[in-house]
Amino acid sequence: MSGQSQAQSSGVDWRREAVQGNYAERPPSDPGGPIRIWLYSDRISYGPGDPIRISVNTNAQRYSLEIYRDGAHRQLVFRRDGIPGTWSATDVNCSELGCDWPVSAIVSDTESWRSGGFVIKAFATSGSDGVVAESEHVVIIGPDRQTRTTGINDRLLLIAATATWTAYNDWGGSNHYQGLSGPKGNDFSPRLSIRRPYARGFVSIPDEAPRAVLLDQPGILEEPEYPHMEWAYRNGYSKKYVSAGWASFERRFVIWAEKEGYQVDVISQTDLHNDPTILFGYRCVATIGHDEYWSWEMRDAIDAYVEGGGCIARFAGNFMWQIRLEDGGSTQVCYKYTARDRDPLMTTGPRHLVTESWEAGEIGRPGASTFGLNATQGMYASWSGCSPRGAKGFPLYRPDHWAFAQTGLYYGDIIGGQSGVFGYEVDGLGYEIRGGLPFVAPGMVAPAGMEILALGLSSTMEEGDSIKTGQTFLGREDAEYVAMVLTGSADEASIEKTKRGCGAIVHFERGKGQVFHAGSSDWIMGLVRDDQIVAQITKNVLDRFLAL
Numbered sequence: 304m305s306g307q308s309q310a311q312s313s314g315v316d317w318r319r320e321a322v323q324g325n326y327a328e329r330p331p332s333d334p335g336g337p338i339r340i341w342l343y344s345d346r347i348s349y350g351p352g353d354p355i356r357i358s359v360n361t362n363a364q365r366y367s368l369e370i371y372r373d374g375a376h377r378q379l380v381f382r383r384d385g386i387p388g389t390w391s392a393t394d395v396n397c398s399e400l401g402c403d404w405p406v407s408a409i410v411s412d413t414e415s416w417r418s419g420g421f422v423i424k425a426f427a428t429s430g431s432d433g434v435v436a437e438s439e440h441v442v443i444i445g446p447d448r449q450t451r452t453t454g455i456n457d458r459l460l461l462i463a464a465t466a467t468w469t470a471y472n473d474w475g476g477s478n479h480y481q482g483l484s485g486p487k488g489n490d491f492s493p494r495l496s497i498r499r500p501y502a503r504g505f506v507s508i509p510d511e512a513p514r515a516v517l518l519d520q521p522g523i524l525e526e527p528e529y530p531h532m533e534w535a536y537r538n539g540y541s542k543k544y545v546s547a548g549w550a551s552f553e554r555r556f557v558i559w560a561e562k563e564g565y566q567v568d569v570i571s572q573t574d575l576h577n578d579p580t581i582l583f584g585y586r587c588v589a590t591i592g593h594d595e596y597w598s599w600e601m602r603d604a605i606d607a608y609v610e611g612g613g614c615i616a617r618f619a620g621n622f623m624w625q626i627r628l629e630d631g632g633s634t635q636v637c638y639k640y641t642a643r644d645r646d647p648l649m650t651t652g653p654r655h656l657v658t659e660s661w662e663a664g665e666i667g668r669p670g671a672s673t674f675g676l677n678a679t680q681g682m683y684a685s686w687s688g689c690s691p692r693g694a695k696g697f698p699l700y701r702p703d704h705w706a707f708a709q710t711g712l713y714y715g716d717i718i719g720g721q722s723g724v725f726g727y728e729v730d731g732l733g734y735e736i737r738g739g740l741p742f743v744a745p746g747m748v749a750p751a752g753m754e755i756l757a758l759g760l761s762s763t764m765e766e767g768d769s770i771k772t773g774q775t776f777l778g779r780e781d782a783e784y785v786a787m788v789l790t791g792s793a794d795e796a797s798i799e800k801t802k803r804g805c806g807a808i809v810h811f812e813r814g815k816g817q818v819f820h821a822g823s824s825d826w827i828m829g830l831v832r833d834d835q836i837v838a839q840i841t842k843n844v845l846d847r848f849l850a851l
């Protein structure tokens with residue numbers, strides 16, 4: 304019996320379990336029971352021509368594999384049927400160690416595949432009762448060498464937020480949020496393997512799956528509700544499907560962009576980490592969605608690209624944590640809130656690579672110096688107990704900026720309020736209002752000449768008459784951590800100083816390049832929900848950057 308049905312049949316408060324519980328998918332220890340199938344690949348991303356090694360675990364006698372390029376037009380590139388199924392026992396700690404299943408299929412004929420996201424589907428049919436089992440994985444195919452060597456081109460390069468995918472992927476029981484570690488077996492894992500399946504909802508989701516940002520206004524004294532986690536729990540999806548993955552963000556952006564006529568290449572953050580020259584030749588590089596985890600090397604690549612004349616269009620939020628990639632890139636490390644106590648580099652050094660917030664003194668590289676904004680000056684908005692009746696969009700202060708051409712927007716308008724683009728995590732900065740306009744507050748780290756175009760309110764914690772301790776999703780952990788990082792103390796007075804943040808849209812020039820940053824995780828929903836103003840702003844930015 305699944306965790307869900309146990310809770311429902313035993314009368315346990317399933318709504319509470321949906322929000323507080325860890326119901327991540329874990330493989331059974333033996334091959335009995337209903338037909339099952341899972342798969343993963345040996346890497347997150349590949350170049351055209353690279354072989355893809357696929358590991359499949361199934362109790363079916365035979366199964367099929369299908370691979371298609373996922374975009375505005377779905378293109379089948381591979382199919383193989385009748386592959387003999389094999390079952391391997393899986394370590395209980397597979398989220399950290401990897402699944403270590405044998406390679407089941409090697410797909411070598413990838414030379415002609417056009418850069419993008421490729422979904423690998425494994426499916427099987429039970430001979431006895433005809434029940435079908437299926438599972439999906441996704442890999443990124445980067446641009447071919449010819450595209451990369453033709454010099455400045457008009458193709459858009461999307462960097463998929465794959466480090467955030469890994470961080471939130473709870474397949475096997477652990478991610479960077481919850482898990483099976485520690486003395487009570489319920490701590491998050493600071494080390495995660497990429498060699499495991501993606502949780503259900505990371506590769507595809509139904510269009511009707513709720514988002515975290517609430518479009519409906521809660522009624523008077525209504526307690527926070529979490530429709531997306533309840534939906535995930537009731538339908539057997541990952542609790543984190545709204546937070547990360549191809550399905551929610553990059554897939555939707557590629558589909559929108561290709562329908563609008565853009566030529567889109569896609570790389571992973573691991574590609575960026577390994578080879579900063581992969582950006583060369585592109586006028587415009589974009590990120591979308593929830594883009595929370597970056598390595599030192601990835602930031603180096605972005606900074607050098609912009610200095611040299613590249614343009615970044617970041618329609619994403621929650622720039623928060625430094626990661627390290629270890630074991631040849633197959634393990635992602637992030638100790639987060641516990642880094643000062645547990646990250647071995649605190650003792651051995653180099654300390655600037657300790658895996659905590661970019662604003663931490665050990666690191667000495669504030670996030671705002673790359674993207675203009677950061678998570679510690681922002682955080683949560685438009686859901687839970689964090690402004691659930693808020694504007695849901697960005698209040699506009701500087702409508703004369705070129706990004707708002709052909710929109711008809713006015714001072715004080717809300718960008719994307721009806722489509723819910725503001726939240727659930729936003730990036731902000733310290734600011735002050737003068738003459739009805741926001742400016743970078745004195746003493747704050749920010750790129751020279753940066754303009755704050757739009758700005759709304761956010762917070763690091765839930766507070767209010769309807770908030771009951773222990774009943775809501777967010778605790779005090781974020782508020783205490785941010786206070787500690789920004790002030791050196793997590794006491795009440797420090798939290799009081801740091802708990803109120805903002806989410807902003809900013810633009811600045813740096814070296815020969817430029818950065819436009821709409822600092823919110825759900826900007827994509829403006830494009831998905833056909834919000835014409837959000838789409839026009841997105842096109843204004845991409846078109847201008849691609850033409851420079």
Ligand SMILES: [Fe+2]
Pocket residue numbers: 593595621728
């Ligand atoms: Fe996040």
